[in-house]
Amino acid sequence: xxxxxxxxxxxxxxxxxxxxxxxxxxxxxxxxxxxxxxxxxxxxxxxxxxxxxxxxxxxxxxxxxxxxxxxxxxxxxxxxxxxxxxxxxxxxxxxxxxxxxxxxxxxxxxxxxxxxxxxxxxxxxxxxxx
Numbered sequence: 001x002x003x004x005x006x007x008x009x010x011x012x013x014x015x016x017x018x019x020x021x022x023x024x025x026x027x028x029x030x031x032x033x034x035x036x037x038x039x040x041x042x043x044x045x046x047x048x049x050x051x052x053x054x055x056x057x058x059x060x061x062x063x064x065x066x067x068x069x070x071x072x073x074x075x076x077x078x079x080x081x082x083x084x085x086x087x088x089x090x091x092x093x094x095x096x097x098x099x100x101x102x103x104x105x106x107x108x109x110x111x112x113x114x115x116x117x118x119x120x121x122x123x124x125x126x127x128x129x130x
Contacts, residue, residue: 002040003033003040006035006038006040008033008035008038008040011033011035012033012042015031015032015033015042016031019031019032019046020051020088020092021088021091023046023048023051023092024091024092024093026048027047027048027049028045028046028047028048029045029046029048030043030044030045030046031043031044031046032044048093052092052093052094055092055094059094059095059098062095063098063102066099066102077102077103078104080103080107081107082107082108082109083099083103083107083108083109084109084111084116085099085108085109085110085111086111086112086113086116086117086120087113087116087117088113088114090110090113091113096108
């Protein structure tokens with residue numbers, strides 16, 4: 001509540017995002033928001049395993065969407081030529097593990113995390129509007 005009242009919601013959101021990114025490469029990360037002038041001092045360590053437990057429902061939803069996409073396309077995982085991972089969440093180790101379990105490793109391609117979505121949208125826009 002105090003974070004909201006003091007106008008620190010964005011800063012807190014950013015601190016959480018930075019910790020999430022850190023957990024992609026490390027087993028622990030710290031969510032840190034220190035604003036001494038207004039008396040806010042948060043420094044909480046988060047374990048990757050706890051984070052993965054928290055996001056399990058979202059990961060389950062993503063995998064269900066992959067299953068649905070395969071069904072709609074009337075194909076099976078072994079017939080997919082390659083899987084392109086993009087976006088920051090594709091760096092989450094548990095997500096990568098699940099994708100690798102679903103698709104053979106040689107079929108997984110890591111796109112540029114920071115720009116692939118934008119590049120795809122630009123290509124789609126060129127296709128539509130020339």
